[in-house]
């Protein structure tokens with residue numbers, strides 16, 4: 001426990017590029033309310049959450065029907081334990097459509113605000129609530145706001161002990177709120193080659209003019225014109241010879257959500273810009289690429305590869 005990673009040799013623990021991801025990519029959705037986001041963390045207190053309008057169900061249903069329409073059979077939904085406790089039927093509805101339920105923590109506390117023991121109970125609580133609601137095992141985890149970094153590397157050991165088989169918590173970019181720019185860009189074993197119980201599946205980046213640019217959907221995809229987002233996504237897959245990971249949130253397709261006027265200007269810009277056009281852009285991506293869940297697109301080929309198949 002407490003192991004930092006400063007001298008870790010990532011290259012030794014990379015998943016080999018010979019693993020065949022079948023030209024498929026991962027579609028993932030972080031299921032949280034409009035008021036549970038990192039951008040409003042200093043503006044809206046957790047104590048006030050209860051009195052705010054819940055809109056996550058409506059927007060998640062919207063995304064479920066888009067997935068149905070575009071015949072994408074499976075996606076991974078990283079859900080908050082809080083959502084599972086308040087709306088267990090929503091988690092069940094997602095699972096019943098054949099999608100994978102994964103864990104986004106209990107109430108969006110970023111890892112560096114938690115001691116290892118607090119993190120453990122935060123994640124365990126969420127995992128239990130999700131499994132109970134979904135009726136399926138939860139084996140995937142994504143840290144709130146990609147807050148797994150060198151300083152919180154201890155989280156991997158805890159996740160592995162709790163039965164998680166993968167994490168998708170690193171964004172190998174430089175960003176003011178998150179990111180670990182020197183992290184590997186393709187799946188790797190964060191506990192080293194001698195312990196492959198958990199694999200990290202980092203968000204996709206693509207290198208242009210020596211810089212790692214975010215290529216995984218989310219806010220950048222919403223803010224930039226569609227053709228740029230699509231170009232970066234495809235280029236990342238080619239450069240990394242790996243599946244690309246797309247992610248988004250239900251609140252990004254909700255232009256009618258309540259406005260948080262007293263949040264900082266930059267936070268408001270990042271949160272609200274492009275919401276009106278987001279759903280159409282997402283539909284185009286879903287029509288253009290073949291997507292699947294983390295389990296299907298990344299984990300299953302890894303298992304096959306390990307078995308020599």
Ligand SMILES: [Zn+2]
Nearest residue numbers: 030032144145
């Ligand atoms: Zn989140």
